[in-house]
Structures are given as C-alpha cells and as structure tokens.
Amino acid sequence: xxxxxxxxxxxxxxxxxxxxxxxxxxxxxxxxxxxxxxxxxxxxxxxxxxxxxxxxxxxxxxxxxxxxxxxxxxxxxxxxxxxxxxxxxxxxxxxxxxxxxxxxxxxxxxxxxxxxxxxxxxxxxxxxxxxxxxxxxxxxxxxxxxxxxxxxxxxxxxxxxxxxxxxxxxxxxxxxxxxxxxxxxxxxxxxxxxxxxxxxxxxxxxxxxxxxxxxxxxxxxxxxxxxxxxxxxxxxxxxxxxxxxx
Ligand code: URA
Numbered sequence: 001x002x003x004x005x006x007x008x009x010x011x012x013x014x015x016x017x018x019x020x021x022x023x024x025x026x027x028x029x030x031x032x033x034x035x036x037x038x039x040x041x042x043x044x045x046x047x048x049x050x051x052x053x054x055x056x057x058x059x060x061x062x063x064x065x066x067x068x069x070x071x072x073x074x075x076x077x078x079x080x081x082x083x084x085x086x087x088x089x090x091x092x093x094x095x096x097x098x099x100x101x102x103x104x105x106x107x108x109x110x111x112x113x114x115x116x117x118x119x120x121x122x123x124x125x126x127x128x129x130x131x132x133x134x135x136x137x138x139x140x141x142x143x144x145x146x147x148x149x150x151x152x153x154x155x156x157x158x159x160x161x162x163x164x165x166x167x168x169x170x171x172x173x174x175x176x177x178x179x180x181x182x183x184x185x186x187x188x189x190x191x192x193x194x195x196x197x198x199x200x201x202x203x204x205x206x207x208x209x210x211x212x213x214x215x216x217x218x219x220x221x222x223x224x225x226x227x228x229x230x231x232x233x234x235x236x237x238x239x240x241x242x243x244x245x246x
Pocket of ligand 1: 103104105184185186187189201
C-alpha cells in the first residue's frame with residue numbers, strides 16, 4: 001500500500017486554505033484522522049480515512065463533484081421550492097448533496113455549475129473573482145450603436161453603475177453580453193436601462209466553461225481539465241497542484 005499524501009495537501013484541496021495554513025490547523029490539534037488527533041507529518045488516504053476539522057467531516061477532493069447543467073426556462077435555482085416548482089437540483093442526479101453556484105433567474109436559460117465544493121463556489125461567486133459570464137440576450141427592438149456603447153461603458157442602475165462589459169450585436173435584436181459582475185438580474189436591468197427589455201436570456205459561458213452541445217435540461221460532470229481551468233481562473237493554485245495525477 002502506498003504511503004498516502006500529506007495531510008496538509010488533502011486539507012488545502014478541501015478548501016481549508018494554503019498548505020501552510022493547513023499545517024497550522026494540524027499543529028493546533030484541530031484535525032483528526034479516523035478519530036485520532038493528527039500530527040504534522042501525517043500522511044493519509046483520503047478515500048479510505050475519515051478526516052475532520054473541528055469535528056466536521058472535511059470534503060476531500062475524492063468526494064468533490066462538479067456538474068454542468070443547461071438550465072431550461074421556468075426552473076428555479078433554489079435547493080427547494082415551497083411552491084413545488086421544478087428546481088435545478090431536480091434535474092441533476094447526484095449521490096451527494098450539491099448546490100448551485102450563483103443563480104439564474106427562473107426565466108433565464110443556460111449554463112449553471114452545481115457542486116459540493118464550497119470554496120470553489122465561494123470564489124466563483126465572489127465579486128472580486130471577476131469571472132466572465134457570457135449571455136445571449138434577445139431584446140425588444142434593435143439596439144443602436146449608441147445603446148451598445150452605453151452597455152459597454154456602464155449604465156446607471158439603482159445599485160450603481162455597471163462595470164465595463166463586452167457587448168456585440170449578433171443580429172437584429174440579439175446581443176452577446178459578457179459581464180464580470182453578478183448582480184441580481186443584471187443583464188435584464190442593463191438592457192432595460194437602455195430601452196431594450198430582454199425577451200429571452202441564455203448564459204453560454206462561465207469563465208472557461210462552455211458547452212454548446214448540452215441540451216436544455218441535461219447535465220454532465222465537468223472533466224478534470226475543466227475543474228482545473230475553473231480553479232486556475234479563481235486562483236486556487238494549491239488545489240490545482242493536488243488534482244494533478246501523481
Ligand atoms: N442576468 C440576468 O438578468 N439574469 C440572470 O439570470 C443572469 C444574469
């Protein structure tokens with residue numbers, strides 16, 4: 001049997017900070033392996049051993065799952081809906097508990113990531129991540145070059161001016177919009193602010209993740225390469241190193 005991997009590497013991948021920060025957790029006696037307090041220098045087999053931090057089970061990479069869903073119109077992005085509507089969780093079959101990363105409006109379609117990796121989810125949705133999200137927006141009328149310029153440069157919304165966006169006209173009444181923020185109903189409000197209400201909105205990219213072949217309502221697991229590119233995009237460098245096959 002191989003000697004396993006360093007405990008701090010496993011913990012860093014599970015989202016407990018840098019390897020150095022995880023060494024401190026271990027030296028403070030806050031980490032247990034199979035119920036015994038861990039020591040610096042311990043090596044583990046995360047698939048076979050129970051690792052806890054402050055008494056709570058650590059989500060090690062071996063039990064992290066990452067799904068990509070093409071959300072259809074009319075499905076809600078919540079864990080459960082008191083009104084009994086279909087939720088994004090109803091559309092993804094996972095043996096472990098997962099949650100959506102960020103949200104799409106009920107009437108917005110397109111790509112949504114679901115995972116149990118709280119650290120990646122936090123970093124992807126944090127305003128400072130600046131992750132690009134690309135949308136195709138069908139709008140009323142046909143925006144003029146001046147309206148498109150306003151969308152690009154920033155429009156005044158009730159919660160402040162929007163950051164610069166990449167906006168191009170695909171065809172009459174169809175815009176491709178890339179934003180780096182994630183405010184509530186942002187694309188719809190931006191378009192309305194320049195006089196063109198959105199009639200259909202589809203998210204086509206989240207940072208490095210795209211999939212034009214995934215049909216509405218379908219989901220699939222992200223590949224290891226896609227997970228690594230996402231981690232790279234949010235600066236999870238320790239975790240990328242530990243997803244490399246040894
Ligand atoms: N912008 C919106 O207006 N709605 C979404 O669902 C996502 C981005």
